[in-house]
Amino acid sequence: MTRPRRLRATPALRALVAETRLHPRDLVLPLFVKEGITEPVEITSMPGVLHHSEESLAQAVREAADAGLGGVMLFGVPEHRDATGSGADDPEGILNRGIRIAVEAAAGRLVVMADLCLDEFTDHGHCGVLDAHGGVDNDATLERYVSMAVAQAQAGATVLGLSGMMDGQVFAVRSGLDQSTANGGAGFPDTAILAYSAKYASAFYGPFRDAVESTLDGDRRTYQMDAANRREGGRETALDLLEGADIVMVKPAMSYLDVLADVAEQSDVPVAAYQVSGEYAMIEAAAANGWIDRRGAILESVLGIKRAGADIVLTYWATEIAGWLGER
Ligand code: PBG
Numbered sequence: 001m002t003r004p005r006r007l008r009a010t011p012a013l014r015a016l017v018a019e020t021r022l023h024p025r026d027l028v029l030p031l032f033v034k035e036g037i038t039e040p041v042e043i044t045s046m047p048g049v050l051h052h053s054e055e056s057l058a059q060a061v062r063e064a065a066d067a068g069l070g071g072v073m074l075f076g077v078p079e080h081r082d083a084t085g086s087g088a089d090d091p092e093g094i095l096n097r098g099i100r101i102a103v104e105a106a107a108g109r110l111v112v113m114a115d116l117c118l119d120e121f122t123d124h125g126h127c128g129v130l131d132a133h134g135g136v137d138n139d140a141t142l143e144r145y146v147s148m149a150v151a152q153a154q155a156g157a158t159v160l161g162l163s164g165m166m167d168g169q170v171f172a173v174r175s176g177l178d179q180s181t182a183n184g185g186a187g188f189p190d191t192a193i194l195a196y197s198a199k200y201a202s203a204f205y206g207p208f209r210d211a212v213e214s215t216l217d218g219d220r221r222t223y224q225m226d227a228a229n230r231r232e233g234g235r236e237t238a239l240d241l242l243e244g245a246d247i248v249m250v251k252p253a254m255s256y257l258d259v260l261a262d263v264a265e266q267s268d269v270p271v272a273a274y275q276v277s278g279e280y281a282m283i284e285a286a287a288a289n290g291w292i293d294r295r296g297a298i299l300e301s302v303l304g305i306k307r308a309g310a311d312i313v314l315t316y317w318a319t320e321i322a323g324w325l326g327e328r
Contacts, residue, residue, distance in 0.1 A: 026070055051211070077094065091154065095120075128141030128144070159193070169195075198234075247312070
């Protein structure tokens with residue numbers, strides 16, 4: 001009498017009983033704005049993803065808003081880098097300029113988020129400043145993050161994506177924003193924090209490092225997490241929740257769906273997952289070779305991330321997926 005196939009018989013039945021659905025509002029599009037270019041340039045390792053000029057950034061944000069996306073996440077690619085990443089908190093630095101452009105283009109139709117990390121701005125490519133022995137100095141980096149946070153909040157970002165994996169970064173940035181005098185003494189209590197809580201040291205960031213023209217020589221294993229550790233993902237998330245994170249995130253997505261499911265279970269704030277550059281590049285490369293059905297693989301990969309527990313998915317396909325969802 002029990003025939004699970006009964007509910008799979010027609011497209012309408014399958015649609016009725018689907019446990020997970022994709023919606024454009026759940027999707028966030030990462031965007032790269034590059035200093036010193038006037039036309040957008042395709043990123044070689046991420047076919048279909050562009051380095052935006054300031055002009056084309058505005059256009060991409062308007063398209064994302066037209067597509068009904070939930071938000072955009074901005075990354076800056078500066079022309080000049082130095083030891084402390086001074087371009088990151090310079091109000092005229094490329095990322096802060098990009099935030100102002102995106103906020104204007106979005107006109108309140110979607111949420112503008114900004115990556116808060118130093119790696120794109122430092123000449124050594126690490127996510128923080130270095131100590132005398134070349135190690136990443138956790139607490140000196142926190143001061144840089146606070147200054148960057150204030151600059152991003154001032155530029156108008158609604159959500160700051162803390163991706164540096166320094167200990168105590170959420171608390172430091174939260175306190176720094178609230179106590180800032182940059183806003184006439186009022187602070188920035190309404191600027192939200194999306195914490196990259198369980199961010200793993202991953203080979204799947206490879207194409208992104210090309211995208212931001214990373215100068216890193218070495219790795220990030222003293223601050224990003226070890227792929228072997230599941231329980232630790234929960235511990236990092238618990239700390240970020242205590243420190244005041246408004247949204248928590250797991251990154252990458254596909255190789256960490258167990259961690260994502262744990263975090264979704266434990267978190268009392270929205271949970272995001274980042275489908276990273278390597279996940280994007282793998283599907284694109286297989287599809288370009290005719291080895292995989294591109295659209296089917298993209299939709300299945302994002303559905304899997306939602307099914308595992310993500311409320312919000314950062315994906316380079318966000319605008320395209322929203323277009324497909326609109327066709328149905
Ligand atoms: C750090 C940062 C990285 C990504 C997002 N923020 C790279 C890293 O930690 O090396 C990776 C995103 C992707 O691979 O798509 N600013």
